Amino acid sequence: MDALHPEVAGEFGPLTEYVGYALRRAQLKVFQDFIDTLDELDLRPAHFSVLTVVDANPGILQSRACAALGIQKANFVPLLDGLQRRGLLRRVALNGRANGLHLTDEGRKLLARARRLHDRHERRVLGVMSALERKRLIATLSRIAGLDEVSPRAAPAAARRSPSGSAAAPRRGSAAKRSP
Amino acid sequence: MDALHPEVAGEFGPLTEYVGYALRRAQLKVFQDFIDTLDELDLRPAHFSVLTVVDANPGILQSRACAALGIQKANFVPLLDGLQRRGLLRRVALNGRANGLHLTDEGRKLLARARRLHDRHERRVLGVMSALERKRLIATLSRIAGLDEVSPRAAPAAARRSPSGSAAAPRRGSAAKRSP
DNA sequence: GGGTTTCATTATGGGATATAACCATGAAGC
DNA sequence: GCTTCATGGTTATATCCCATAATGAAACCC
Numbered sequence: 419m420d421a422l423h424p425e426v427a428g429e430f431g432p433l434t435e436y437v438g439y440a441l442r443r444a445q446l447k448v449f450q451d452f453i454d455t456l457d458e459l460d461l462r463p464a465h466f467s468v469l470t471v472v473d474a475n476p477g478i479l480q481s482r483a484c485a486a487l488g489i490q491k492a493n494f495v496p497l498l499d500g501l502q503r504r505g506l507l508r509r510v511a512l513n514g515r516a517n518g519l520h521l522t523d524e525g526r527k528l529l530a531r532a533r534r535l536h537d538r539h540e541r542r543v544l545g546v547m548s549a550l551e552r553k554r555l556i557a558t559l560s561r562i563a564g565l566d567e568v569s570p571r572a573a574p575a576a577a578r579r580s581p582s583g584s585a586a587a588p589r590r591g592s593a594a595k596r597s598p
Numbered sequence: 599m600d601a602l603h604p605e606v607a608g609e610f611g612p613l614t615e616y617v618g619y620a621l622r623r624a625q626l627k628v629f630q631d632f633i634d635t636l637d638e639l640d641l642r643p644a645h646f647s648v649l650t651v652v653d654a655n656p657g658i659l660q661s662r663a664c665a666a667l668g669i670q671k672a673n674f675v676p677l678l679d680g681l682q683r684r685g686l687l688r689r690v691a692l693n694g695r696a697n698g699l700h701l702t703d704e705g706r707k708l709l710a711r712a713r714r715l716h717d718r719h720e721r722r723v724l725g726v727m728s729a730l731e732r733k734r735l736i737a738t739l740s741r742i743a744g745l746d747e748v749s750p751r752a753a754p755a756a757a758r759r760s761p762s763g764s765a766a767a768p769r770r771g772s773a774a775k776r777s778p
Numbered sequence: 779g780g781g782t783t784t785c786a787t788t789a790t791g792g793g794a795t796a797t798a799a800c801c802a803t804g805a806a807g808c
Numbered sequence: 809g810c811t812t813c814a815t816g817g818t819t820a821t822a823t824c825c826c827a828t829a830a831t832g833a834a835a836c837c838c
Contacts, residue, residue, distance in 0.1 A: 429666045431654030433647060436716070437723050438628045440736045443743035445625040448618045464794090467613060474611025481816055486609045493795055495818060515803045515816050536616070543617050546741045551734070556620045558735050561726045563623035644825090661785055673826060675787060695785050695834040783836070792827085800819075806812080 448543055455539040459532055464489070464497060466536070469521065469529045472507060477518040480509065501525070628723055635719040639712055644669070644677060646716070649701065649709045652687060657698040660689065681705070 433439050452463055461469075464487075471483055484494035498519070501507040506525035509517040521529065544552055613619045632643055641649075644667075651663055664674035678699070681687040686705035689697040701709065724732055 429651065429655060429658075429662075431650045433650055434740075435736075436720060437732065437736060438632050438720070439647075440739040440743065441621070441625045441628055444739040445621045447743050448621055452618050463618075467619075470611045470613055471609065475609060478609075479816080482609075490796065491817070492797080492819080513804070517817075540616060540618070543742060547738055551738055552617065554731070554734060555738050556615070556617060558727055558731055559620040559624040560614075562723060563620065563627050659785080670827060671786070672788080672828080693835075695832095697786075779838100781837090783834105785834080786832085788829105788831075790827100790829085792825105794823100794825085796823080797821080798819100799821100800817100802815100802817085804813105804815075806814095808809105808811085 451542065452536070452539050455535050456532060459528060459535065461528070461532055465501060466529075466532055468497065468501065469506065469525060469532065472519045473521050473526065473529055476520055477510070479512075480517045480519060483519055631722065632716070632719050635715050636712060639708060639715065641708070641712055645681060646709075646712055648677065648681065649686065649705060649712065652699045653701050653706065653709055656700050657690070659692075660697045660699060663699055 430439075449463065456462065456466060467487055468483065471486055472478060475483070480494065480498065481491055484491050489497070498507065498509065502509060505522055506528055508520045508522055510520055512518050547555065610619075629643065636642065636646060647667055648663065651666055652658060655663070660674065660678065661671055664671050669677070678687065678689065682689060685702055686708055688700050688702055690700055692698050727735065
């Protein structure tokens, strides 16, 4: 506890010294900036991530894509409906039950624009740190994100309420298998 | 663009190289672990943060507390109702319209337990990094969180849809001023 | 005292996500 | 060929979290 509770304080009490707190604050900030950035294209972060994944994996199965993104397949449907309705993406029936996902030309074009906006956003965020810092940050964050097996004795009573995180990011824990 | 799009790939495309993506993934992970950790006390992150702030600032105004935590005052009401119903916190009328917030003995006791759990959680997260790394991480994250004035030309069309992604759980951060 | 501001509350709606139940289809086995 | 089972997708439903707007009331200011 000593190392965890230095002097701290201000109005927040010890809050400011917690990694989770710092993480959340930063994430909120960045995410909000990202949302604002993509707003002019009427894209939300989840949309952007879907377009990105489909673009990188043409023909990817709907189930596989949503698993990769950590989105429940049930929630994935209306999301795709929206993108499809806007003519950005197509569901191509593979065999009567499975769909392969493809971007349309328009989808690719919009994604390109989104990427340019995203780059500006990224640069904005990166503006407050050096290249080395960025590298370290991503490395550390990735390590944190992969701490699946880290909490063995933790997560006790859990399983009662559900996460409620968000979509755009891979909430790993979700129920998803891979290929058929 | 060059620096932003190295080689990348896998199933996620360029996603893995984005700071925002890494941030989100890490944040989701940590948050979930935190939620699981506090679950046995029936506390959610928001509860924990409220208890922490009130404990550190006995008698703090309701409005001030929720502003500090970045919670809308409207949403703060049922939150406090819950804590008060559980006998953890009291609203002390100051003058007929303003309430000062105080923890009850029980509230302090529960907070102490929660803090112990939180410490374990924090240590778990910190387990994947060195002390130096942690210091750097918090420093960088804090810098990011404070990049308010960073996006002058950004946030263009914005203001159309509301944030949504903002004030969430230990949204400790968000829009908050400090002292009066 | 009357207008304005501050503080708290109620009411309402939207967004995002989890769950469960439900088809349909393809694959496997006898 | 027909049953059985796993898979992919969809629908429907419940919940949680948060935001906005409107209301009520007290304090503040001239």
